[in-house]
């Protein structure tokens with residue numbers, strides 16, 4: 442028999458830190474209407490797939506008609522090391538991207554988890570596993586099933602356990618499982634630190650305007666970054682962790698150095714990128730060779746070089762002017778445009 446306690450035990454054995462169970466649909470009017478309002482305000486920027494798949498977000502039966510329950514798991518990627526930037530010739534990488542690509546790592550862990558479930562349950566069942574690779578509104582399901590609560594920074598927060606530095610994964614299954622309860626927790630209270638600390642003003646309480654968010658702009662967005670936003674990026678060359686770094690619910694992780702146990706997130710890490718190295722990547726092919734298996738691959742050569750140029754400007758890294766100048770006639774128009782802007786800016 443697979444009861445909740447047994448499921449949790451097996452998930453912990455597979456390396457996960459958090460476990461919850463939900464039904465196949467999101468039965469929470471507030472979460473659903475907040476999400477729909479977010480889309481209708483165009484806060485999803487150019488992530489059009491979020492609108493296209495809006496209905497599937499709340500009902501896993503629209504992904505697979507046989508789904509009856511979803512097992513949710515969370516795994517820490519926290520690493521307290523490497524806070525000091527080596528010099529102005531380096532850019533900062535969001536912590537989620539320091540290690541290997543979580544899509545593969547979490548999926549591997551989920552496969553192991555399902556094997557254990559089948560072995561201990563003693564029967565076959567239908568399933569599909571995902572980690573940030575399905576239209577399903579993972580954050581909303583995480584709230585209703587009690588993985589965490591949603592903070593004003595819009596992230597899922599697991600108070601006293603993982604803070605907000607964790608990946609989510611899920612097993613869609615045709616098993617009829619008992620759902621777990623939401624957390625009985627008051628949430629952010631009067632704290633507003635993430636909203637007031639966001640460098641680009643992308644946050645209002647519980648609402649993220651992706652069009653202004655450094656994470657979205659440095660990772661997903663492929664175009665030219667407007668100067669007023671670029672100058673607020675600071676040294677973030679890939680992603681941004683400011684609204685997590687300031688959050689009181691993450692403080693104890695830093696103090697107690699509660700680093701992830703998963704070696705793929707903890708070894709060969711890339712907390713900083715050498716900007717000169719990035720600026721000299723000659724082609725998309727070469728870029729893919731360097732970042733294969735790493736989340737940074739997502740930005741493509743165009744995005745990463747554009748970001749590196751912006752960080753060089755923000756860091757006033759004048760030693761890099763010649764490297765940037767060489768890119769003024771790059772084949773990629775976004776790179777070339779950003780390089781022309783930066784050379785003028787740095788020599789001004």
Ligand code: SF4
Pocket residue numbers: 638639640641642643644649653654655656657680681682683684685
């Ligand atoms: S990731 Fe950075 S830019 Fe985006 S909301 Fe958080 S603090 Fe603001």
Ligand code: SF4
Pocket residue numbers: 592593594595628629632633634635636684687688689690
């Ligand atoms: S910084 Fe404060 S307001 Fe923002 S998510 Fe954390 S507790 Fe909530």
